[in-house]
Amino acid sequence: MSNETYSDNVTRVIDLLKETFKETPFKAYFDDDPGDIAKFDLPAIIVSENSDVTSAGSMAQDDIEEQILIKVVFDKADDYKNDADERSNDTQRKLRKIVGERDSVTGDYLPQTIKGAIRTFGQLDLNEIADTMTTEYGVQPRDDGLMTIEAHVTFGLQYSVDIRH
Template sequence: MFSQYEDNVQRILHLMKDTFGDTFKTYYDGDPEAIPVFNLPAIVVTQTSDTTTSDSWQQDEVEDTLTVKIILNKRDDFDNDKVNPLNMTERKIRNFVAERDQDTGLYLPRTVKGAIRTMALEGITAIAGTMNVEYGINPRISGEGLADLTAEGHVTFTISYPVDIPVAS
């Protein structure tokens, strides 16, 4: 499934593809800012920081901060100029991020939180000790065929992993 040493953005991007499949039209490694309407809905995975701490002898502990962005076209809320007030893009995003089983209360497997909480941890010390989710409307670069207004959910979390340091000869 994942390589233990795979770039964490790629690891999470592959996890999102495995989780959602063709539910999303495009999966981006990094935010392109200008997204064509025909590429929505989309998932973007970005890395916002990397903190490296010298741990035990000949080993670093690295903590990557990643964000998974669920991006929907806000214009999809309008069907023939009518709004469906019970099924807006914001609700859809909340479901993609953290919908739970109505009987058990568990995250559904086809959610960002469900996938992250059940992913293989090979090569990882810790993942998502804390997840921060922000929701909102984002004005994107508009133009011919480009989305001008998107509804988005951003899930930010950390992945910690060790990196061995070779002995100098």
């Protein structure tokens, strides 16, 4: 990736996810976790850059690997029925499908999944997606008594930058 065509990768991932999920119920997309998320903004997607490792490469280039984190956030209250404490796995099942649902015939990721979008992103230009993607699921207490159930997908994005002297 040359310096002339650089654009922020978090912004690019958000744009890709907005396009990928344009037919789904996501109400907000955030560049970094705002911490306090309003209930009316859920479900939401949050994209952050966790780290950036820069190494001297060959031929007057730096090799960069950014760790990108995508959070898919739902309101945990959606799992409760009739205000009772009866819990089900409905929301986590939705999260698992959004993260990596696969075609029942081919086994490929469906295009409207986080993993499908990430693999597409790696094919758009000179970026290369690192070999490993990790996904963690959990419940997160947020402000004002809001509890969210979230999927956190982390992946590396590798590219080179020209060094000009």
